[in-house]
Amino acid sequence: xxxxxxxxxxxxxxxxxxxxxxxxxxxxxxxxxxxxxxxxxxxxxxxxxxxxxxxxxxxxxxxxxxxxxxxxxxxxxxxxxxxxxxxxxxxxxxxxxxxxxxxxxxxxxxxxxxxxxxxxxxxxxxxxxxx
Numbered sequence: 381x382x383x384x385x386x387x388x389x390x391x392x393x394x395x396x397x398x399x400x401x402x403x404x405x406x407x408x409x410x411x412x413x414x415x416x417x418x419x420x421x422x423x424x425x426x427x428x429x430x431x432x433x434x435x436x437x438x439x440x441x442x443x444x445x446x447x448x449x450x451x452x453x454x455x456x457x458x459x460x461x462x463x464x465x466x467x468x469x470x471x472x473x474x475x476x477x478x479x480x481x482x483x484x485x486x487x488x489x490x491x492x493x494x495x496x497x498x499x500x501x502x503x504x505x506x507x508x509x510x511x
Contacts, residue, residue, distance in 0.1 A: 391437025413461035447482040
């Protein structure tokens, strides 16, 4: 397994533990729709919001914050996958939100975790696409 894949899995494990520590329920990990995966699907601590979380992990901040890698195309793919997710679970009536967890570090170093709540929304994603 490549170093980047191992680092990404470690980051997702760390992000899932972080969300659970906040009192959130991690409902699914790596939920797939076509060629897009949603790293974490969580339910917030108030049980009112379904949160689709993109996790980005980098070993160092040399190339900027990992969250900057979530470009317009990635956001559009996440929103489309989230719509498919909600359609798959027809009884799901919680509000949807899109977060990014940015992690800088490695299993051998201290990790810096940044949780960006409401990092983007569906309207912004499709507005960016149409412009």
